Amino acid sequence: MRAQAMTLPKKLANAPLSRRRFLVGAAATGTGIAVGFRVLPLAAEGTAAPASPFQSYLEIGEDGRVTVLSSQFEMGQGSYHGLATLVVEELDCDWNDVEVLGASGNLATYGNIMWGGTAQGTGGSTSMATSWDRYRQAGATAKAMLKAAAAEAWGVPAGEIEAAAGVLRHAASGREAGFGELAAAAAAQPVPGEVTLKTPAEWTQIGNPEVLRYDRFGKTDGTQDFTLDVQLPGMLTAAMIHPPKFGATLVRFDGEAAKAMPGVVEVVAVPRGIAVVAEDTWSAINATWSVEAEWDESEAETRGSEEILSEYRALATQAPTALARDDGDFDAALAEAAQVVEASYEFPYLAHAALEPMNAVARMNEHGTLEVWGGHQIPDFYQYLSSQIAEIPVEQVRMHVLKTGGGFGRRAVGDGDVVVEAVSIAKALGWRAPIKVQWTRENDMRGGRYRPAYVHRLRAGLDEDGRLVAWDNHIVGQSIVSGTPFEGLIQNGIDNTSVEGSSTLPYAVPNLRVGLTTTDVRVPVLWWRAVGSTHTAYATEVFMDEVIEAAGADPVQFRLDLLGDHPRHAEVLRLAAEAAGWGSDLPEGRFLGVALHESFASYVAQIAEVSVEDGQVRVHRVVCAVDCGVPINPDTIRAQMEGGIGFGLGSILQEELTLTAGEVDQGNYDGYRPLRISQMPEIEVVIVDTPASPTGVGEPGTPPIGPAVANAVYRATGRRVRQLPFEKGLTA
Structure with a gap:
């Protein structure tokens, strides 16, 4: 966020x-x-x-x-x-x-x-x-x-x-x-x-x-309580049935067979779908299969992910609809360049896939106050939405903010999804019992709110001395904030969450242009750990390596030469290179790749050591240097860099959420595969000691790992991975 x-x-x-x-x-x-x-x-x-x-x-x-x-x-x-x-x-x-x-x-x-x-x-x-x-x-x-x-x-x-x-x-x-x-x-x-x-x-x-x-x-x-663990006297549990396609609406349903099953109390329609309410979680989930429903899909998204990306590829070759940055005269500089480098990069939808699926609990008390338990990432919004549903003053709604088993941005939604469901179901049942809404893994995986899919088209020009004189990045994808309460963040046609990390490129390039084309797709999207930097870091840092190769220069030194106005960027890059032994001999079959990125006012450089055997990428070691201002909790900083690296590594190696005819293909961890523990590399974290005000650590470790690995893989195989995940891009 x-x-x-x-x-x-x-x-x-x-x-x-x-x-x-x-x-x-x-x-x-x-x-x-x-x-x-x-x-x-x-x-x-x-x-x-x-x-x-x-x-x-x-x-x-x-x-x-x-x-x-x-x-x-x-x-x-x-x-x-x-x-x-x-x-x-x-x-x-x-x-x-x-x-x-x-x-x-x-x-x-x-x-x-x-x-x-x-x-x-x-x-x-x-x-x-x-x-x-x-x-x-x-x-x-x-x-x-x-x-x-x-x-x-x-x-x-x-x-x-x-x-x-x-x-x-x-x-x-x-x-x-x-x-x-x-x-x-x-x-x-x-x-x-x-x-x-x-x-x-x-x-x-x-x-x-x-x-x-x-x-x-x-x-x-295991003694820490989460929303999953909330138990209240007389509480009922609701399992949700959502439309199979995004944008579809309920026409009718028949819940009589489900209501006849043991433990089932009621089946009700709510604005976001159908709720099966039972005395326990399993009875509610099991009964969902017995509900018959008809959906109106006339306004639904019916395209598959490949059709969506195909449209993005075509749009990327056209002029952007808005400019996020326009320094100098890119077209003139490119026309005079001695060398021109071009590449396109494709990024799939990604799920948050947090360990604890979405849930919330709602209870109306006898004296007219509503209590809502959950992982409330933006409690003010949820409090307001709950008051509107319950038709009571906002000050009569109490939000119990609980820890959650992973979030990565998923618990910050403008329409309050699972909270709205809990309050709506409790109201539909006449407030007669506390209601816990517990999504299944399949609900969670297919319920929307993904990292958007994107296509980047980049072009750069080098002069006769190998200096970078022109850079253009056209980004095509959905806006995270469009149509939400956060829509006011869009300025002059630019959703900053789509271009951040690209529009703020720190390298000194005299003619630099960043354009955006925002698409209209009904797949619900949301901020995902490190938001726009999850794709902009990959596109800019992998492309920078392609430019550096064309210039015949060293990847670390070339970057340093362009960072004269950004000493904090340069310092983490130097520290990472030194700790990783950049330029020294490596064991046979091992190769290094480097990437540098700023997100959330924190500066992170990473160097990955990889090998590739039979098309399989193995990341052995990652050196990460981070400047996040005053290091309040060094142990936490290290843990978050390690966690962010693992999170990002899984996303570039094998994670991908796809749609067929508008319906999500993956439903659980068998089809959507975050990083396995056996794939986790050895990680060394170097923390810069600085008096600057503290900044973020939860997200900045994620963006650089993808390009660092991709750049190392190129040195190992001679192949650029321009389509993620690697399982697809390395074999394409």
């Missing part, structure tokens, strides 16, 4: 921040101390002002437990741990006392600053950027109030009190007390207008490679 200003529906953006709404959204305990700190959004015109300085980012209970209320959604990327690190650093509490919970319902404190503050949401690898000041300030403010309470109780100057591991101490008097003992008194203290944050030299948590994720145990021993 992009780090740009978002726009909420007016009813939600202007909703009053009443005390009731604040307590519901923040889930305050009513005991202990609850403090917060607001950083004004960069562009939050129209955003409601905070009701008071007490806007919860953390709570300290009388038992000394510190609960961090996270504005950011946790889907495995480590945002909860990152926010906790910021609080623990400044609060000086004990990690054993820390818990992090998802929070929502208070736009003034939870609005994502990197999106302009107009919506709460997690995406675009912005979690640490939006939290960096807020949560450090919250920790420091809480500590100051605790010290003030201790000073008052002990009759000593607050400046003489020290805090460490959740305990306050006054050395001269020998007095000490745990945070919990003073929590209630601290809550009554005035909130300081300013607090002093620690300097980098004083940090013990931020940047410490020995600090491991506080939530690692539950993730590895």
Whole structure:
């Protein structure tokens, strides 16, 4: 998801921040101390002002437990741990006392600053950027109030009190007390207008490679709860039947046979399809096969993926409909070039394929409040949509933000899909029971929201001295934001999610043009880990290698020569090349490939070491250098680079989602194959130590791996892979 200003529906953006709404959204305990700190959004015109300085980012209970209320959604990327690190650093509490919970319902404190503050949401690898000041300030403010309470109780100057591991101490008097003992008194203290944050030299948590994720145990021993695990008294489970073609609508259905099956309670039509409601998950899923349905496909997408790509290929040879960048005079420069290089690259639809399929739970309470449990990546939108379906004020909807078993962007949809289904089904049943909607893997794989398919056509010109003087990239594909609440992000016909990474090419080329042709296809698409950079990085970095070969130059040095105005790009490239031993001898049959890309304000260079035997690509080693600003959690950064590399490697080697006559062919992990553990390479991560503000790590590791491997494969085989996945492109 992009780090740009978002726009909420007016009813939600202007909703009053009443005390009731604040307590519901923040889930305050009513005991202990609850403090917060607001950083004004960069562009939050129209955003409601905070009701008071007490806007919860953390709570300290009388038992000394510190609960961090996270504005950011946790889907495995480590945002909860990152926010906790910021609080623990400044609060000086004990990690054993820390818990992090998802929070929502208070736009003034939870609005994502990197999106302009107009919506709460997690995406675009912005979690640490939006939290960096807020949560450090919250920790420091809480500590100051605790010290003030201790000073008052002990009759000593607050400046003489020290805090460490959740305990306050006054050395001269020998007095000490745990945070919990003073929590209630601290809550009554005035909130300081300013607090002093620690300097980098004083940090013990931020940047410490020995600090491991506080939530690692539950993730590895199976005790961590997800939406899949939610159980409520009297809860029923719903399985969905969606239209077989995108854009089709329900004409009629017959659910009598299904209702006669054991455990089945009801079969109802809802706006997104048909729901089979039963006492348990298996009874609901099993009964879906007994429902007869007729669909109107007159407005549905009926083309196959090959037909769609064929249209894209033709469009790529024509003039683009809009220009994202137009430096110099490309046509004149190409006409005068001594050498011209041309290539086209094709990218298939890709599924998110997260381990936990989509799900949500909805319950209407007796007093008229609606509760919704789920992996709410953009809770404000889902809260608003739920209120519209239930026909109740938005402040009467409480969103329980749960961890999810993988997201990769899939949980951030403008129409709220699975949340809307849960609320709609509960309403259709007269709110008589809590409803859990649980998609099957096949629902998930065939339910839409894919990384769009794209075709890139690139042309470049070199002068007589082998210098790159002209570059043109025409991108053809669907817009992710068109027709959604995020459509305002389209400017002058350009959806930035289609061109990012290409329109921001860092190389110094005097005549550079990037064009876009946006297509009209009914296949639902969505941001997918690293969004546009998933295809632009591959096209630009593989093509750059083709250009460099034509120039007869070294792939690393040629790039460095073009990066004079981009020192952070150049530094990660140098570090990766040095760590990988670029230019040194390799074992027989091994070859190196390099790629460099910036996404979400983080700079990543990767060098892949590969071999190819009998047409099979084996990636043995990857060296990754990353500059993501202040490295808050080095262990998490390494893990996210490793995970992003594995995610991206699977997508370029073997993942592909195809359609035949408008229907998705793949339904499970047998036909759609993410990377297997046996395919995972050895990975070395080099982290740049920099004082720059922290940026993203959840996504930037994904884009460079594809082109790095492709460039190595060329050196091994003499073949350029221009059609993904490799299983198709390497044998074409």
